Amino acid sequence: MWRGVWHSTRGASHLRKGLPNQDAIALIYGEDDGCIHGLAISDGHGNAKAFRSDYGSSLAVRLATELCISALRQVTDGATQRSIREWLEDDFPKLMARRWTDAVLQDFTLRPPDDAELERPRFTLDASVVDSLLKSPISIYGATLIVVFWVGDLLFLAQLGDGDLLVVMDDGATFEPVPHDARNFANATTSLSLPDAAESFRTEFLQVADRVPALILASSDGWRNSFADDAGFLRVGPDILDDVRAHTLLEIADRLEIWLANATASGSGDDITLGMLVRSDVVASAVHAGAPDRTEGADDALTLTMCPSCRSGVPAGASYCEWCGAPLGDQQVSSTPTDAERPVPPPGSNPRSHRWRWLLAIVFIVVLCVVAASVALVLTMHRPTVLPVFRPASGRHAAHAASKSADASKSAEASSARSTTATASGTATP
């Protein structure tokens, strides 16, 4: 059983240029058991020619998810693992490439680019190049794809294009199971938009009955390109495993956000998406497991109960809530929840929303203080002035008093600004 944690951050370079995040990611859930069976990540090319690659990547993860679910249906219908494996190896790449191509062509037909959308390519590219793209539009959606999919004790790993897959074992040993493609370097990548996309998939199967990985990391290329060298990149495996064992999933998700922001700002400047599949007992062994609303999945869909603190679903009999770390007493065992019944932390019960409430309260108090200080200042300025014994000109005295009042006002503003700044740096941003 797996837990999924992921984050996707817009590249620092894209932020500067006003471009969207062109990565996409999806966790793959089983229809029958509601468990996480894998994930799919796609990276849109993002160059001037691929001006719809953000849509291309979203489409890619959606279609990959559908295909994986269809594999699970085959299992339900009695297919052997051998036939599933053959289907994944032979048919998955072809179906994926064909369906993606059909879908993008359909999108182009239904939604031809208008002048606004063509503004950037027309500015950057020669008119003949733009015309050529519009006649053969598949490449404007260009995207890569990484799929991690678990069925039975068979782990299916598929990759088209750049990006990275790391498998991390319990002892921290980290390896890259999918062979590299020599064409993917210097920002060039194979793509779903290539005529030979199906043949360009690299697939690998791991039979993991005895040694189930502790962690599987899938990322777009912006992550690896942020590290000074390959050795440094591969160390993320054992380092993240240590973090997962030592922190709640909530904290891990927060850290993901920080890691990716740091990496794109100081490293590649690219969009970065990192998805993690964590073996459930790796999380549970830390006891302090917790998760944000973007970490989903049930260890055991058959016996779930609800944590009274964060109202997330937790395995019955657990002594600590995996989501928020709260200790659990005897809980009523519930039946398998359907998607509709799956407990979702309502607004306000999520531990992260508690922190937001406190932040809002503090900001409100600070604003009240500033307003009160301003009102007091105004009242003071209009109070009748008591003339000193040595009577300077009234104009100069009024100016002096006003100056002193202005200084007091500046001090109050500086004081409130400092307290506001201190508050923002200590709290999370969504």
Add this chain to the structure above:
Amino acid sequence: MSDVTEVRMPGGPIASRPLHFVWIADCSGSMSTDGKIQTLNIAVREALPAMVAAADENPEVQVLTHVLAFSTGAHWLTPQPIPVESFSWVDLSAEGVTDLGKALSLVADEFSVSKMPTRAVPPVVVLLSDGQPTDDWKKGLARFMSEPWGQKAVRIAIAIGRDADKDVLREFIGHGEIPVLEACNPDALTHYIRWVSTAVVSTVSSPASQQATMLASDKSDANVHVAPPVEQDFGPSVW
């Protein structure tokens, strides 16, 4: 969220990606006439601040500068690549013949897979020449293009004067969308050197991906697209 400063980053150090920028300068005897080599020296020196500024605007890459001079033989003026913010131009002098082939072979050695980091962005190679190669330039070019980094490089050629062999330069560029830049007077040369130091650096610095291709005849399609400079009238030809 935890304070950023308290969160340990997993893995090794984070770093910007290297962008290797190579000047291949023709220092043959013909460059000593009509102030060509002097104009080249002044133009590169004057373009440096703008190049540094372009690099600053793209902090995700670190621009590393190389200079290779060729005349009778070829040699690196920069034994190691120099960060552009630390780079200063040393004036070139001109004498000898035009051994372009040797120059390209040296660049090929520098761009070997074993020497270049895998995470580098496509390099930029700028060839400035005013004449005809005097050695087996095709062999040198083939050697250069046999290196994956040579294929991926953004190759720019500036023809200095009308006598430059533009067919050779076109073959060096090997990309239908990038023309040979013809500089027939100092203003044009200065303008093109500045353009290649800034606009090309900015374009190549982008982390956007290019679709790879399996077609041997279409290798250039996988290169970074660089829009050529806007055509201008630089006045009467001097060279």
